[in-house]
Amino acid sequence: MSANVGIVIVSHSADVARGTASMVEQMVGREVPLGWCGGDPDGGLGTNVEAILKAIEAAWSESGVAILVDLGGAETNSEMAIEMLPAARRERVVVCNAPIVEGAVMAATEAASGATLDAVRRTAEELTPR
Amino acid sequence: MTKRVRASVLLRHAVGLHARPSIKLTKLAKGFESRIDLGLSADGPWVDAKSIVKVMATKAPKDCVIYFRAEGADADAAVQALVTLVEGDFQDGR
Numbered sequence: 001m002s003a004n005v006g007i008v009i010v011s012h013s014a015d016v017a018r019g020t021a022s023m024v025e026q027m028v029g030r031e032v033p034l035g036w037c038g039g040d041p042d043g044g045l046g047t048n049v050e051a052i053l054k055a056i057e058a059a060w061s062e063s064g065v066a067i068l069v070d071l072g073g074a075e076t077n078s079e080m081a082i083e084m085l086p087a088a089r090r091e092r093v094v095v096c097n098a099p100i101v102e103g104a105v106m107a108a109t110e111a112a113s114g115a116t117l118d119a120v121r122r123t124a125e126e127l128t129p130r
Numbered sequence: 131m132t133k134r135v136r137a138s139v140l141l142r143h144a145v146g147l148h149a150r151p152s153i154k155l156t157k158l159a160k161g162f163e164s165r166i167d168l169g170l171s172a173d174g175p176w177v178d179a180k181s182i183v184k185v186m187a188t189k190a191p192k193d194c195v196i197y198f199r200a201e202g203a204d205a206d207a208a209v210q211a212l213v214t215l216v217e218g219d220f221q222d223g224r
Contacts, residue, residue: 027153109153109182113160126183 005111005120006033006059008067009104010052010074014039020068020101028108035059047074052081056093064092064117066124068104092117098124133164135205138172138197139216147190151220156182158215164202166212172197179212 007024011017017038024034035055040046052067059065067082069075075095082093094117096103103124110123143151159166159179167176170190177184179198190196196216200208 027150028157105149105153106182109156112157113180123181123183126181 003061003063004032004114005063005107005117006035006056006061006065007104007108007111007120008052008055008059008065008078009034009036009038009100010047010055010067010078011036011038011070011100012045012047012074013070014043016070016100020104023101024104024108027105028112032108032111033059033061033065034108035065047077049077049081049084052078053084056081056085060089062092064094064120066107066111066117066120067093067095068098068100068107068124069095070100094121096121096124098127102127132202133205134199134201135209136197136199137209137213138195139213141190141192141194141196141216143216143219144192146192146194147185147188147196149186152182152186154220155212155215156180156185158211159208162200162202162204162208162211164200164205164208166198166200166205166208169197169199170194 009017009020017036021036035058037051037055067078078095107120107124110120166179168179169176198209198212
């Protein structure tokens with residue numbers, strides 16, 4: 001069986017990111033590679049590309065990485081971070097259009113079964129009203 | 131060899147089929163090859179027991195009966211494992 005897809009959580013708030021990661025670990029388990037980042041270096045709210053790149057590295061899996069974001073900049077900075085990845089990795093990282101907390105838990109549950117990146121993203125996005 | 135197996139079990143878990151029980155149930159179901167459905171009545175409607183979003187959306191409350199039906203080579207083992215999980219109040223699930 002190939003490696004489980006990794007999950008990255010990108011929030012404006014370090015507390016939200018840390019708390020969401022903690023929910024994933026406690027509810028789903030530790031078999032899913034997990035990375036998270038949130039807040040600016042001064043302790044305020046914010047997201048930045050460098051921290052997102054580090055979180056992607058922390059959660060890296062050959063099967064890919066699904067990113068869950070909260071608002072605006074979290075998404076645009078995540079997309080920027082993906083563009084900065086080496087070409088071979090770029091194709092294997094996606095931003096999910098899903099609520100950050102619920103999406104992370106659902107995506108991780110799917111990932112824990114060895115599901116593909118596409119299946120992991122679809123599971124998270126099932127939560128999004130159309 | 132394709133087998134069809136059905137079973138039902140009383141859900142006694144204090145909060146019903148909420149987040150953590152749903153995750154345990156789904157993770158267990160995913161470990162089997164068989165197609166596995168879950169319903170809240172003997173004749174459905176059925177949802178895919180391997181879909182965390184659909185399982186959680188059933189919002190099965192405490193003291194309701196959960197029905198499983200499975201189809202596939204390991205259907206017997208799958209249904210037995212799921213019933214055991216629910217009977218054991220979800221303590222055995224990983």
